[in-house]
Amino acid sequence: MKKALILAMLPAGFTFWSCNQHITPTQMPSLVQNALQVKFPAAKDVEWEKEGNLYEAEFTMGTTEHAALVNPAGQVLAHKQDIVASELPAPVLAAVQRDFKAYLLDDLEKVEQNGKVLYQVELENSNGDLKKVYDANGKLEETAFWD
Incomplete structure (x- = not known):
């Protein structure tokens, strides 16, 4: 019974995981990483996720939380910050x-x-x-x- 329940839940887990995929800096295209560094040189504690064909960086500058969406060509499409x-x-x-x-x-x-x-x-x-x-x-x- 437990085995059947676990097997039934696996596809749902993979579907959820594929929506927002955490990725490491080594998995990032250099154009994307460079775009973030140029636009936000003070960014610290950067965490990356892949959302469809876009990359989302969550980071801090000072004590403020930020996020940026970057396309594979290295263009920062959007930026948000807590206020x-x-x-x-x-x-x-x-x-x-x-x-x-x-x-x-x-x-x-x-x-x-x-x-x-x-x-x-x-x-x-x-x-x-x-x-x-x-x-x-x-x-x-x-x-x-x-x-």
Whole structure:
């Protein structure tokens, strides 16, 4: 019985593992590693994952957590960093307070992608959590939340 259960769970485990694959620096294309080092020379404690055909680096600079998406050609496509509430633009904070009064701010991130700056906010209350993306003017975006 145990053996059958383990064998039944193996495909699910491999499916999950293949979605986000942790990789070591030696498995990384040099173009990708170099792109991160050039763009973020102060990056420390870099951890890499492969997401589809993109590489995601999670790292710290000072005490701030960052992440970057890099394509195989070595282009940094997107970058995000943790921020605190005081770093949210006033229109974003006002929009969140207006539209989600019953929620508390949780994790906040500033995202730079395609020349645009967006703000990701995680909101929580007893009914559950929400994830929203705003532009700097406080407009709710349809852009997917980058976890």
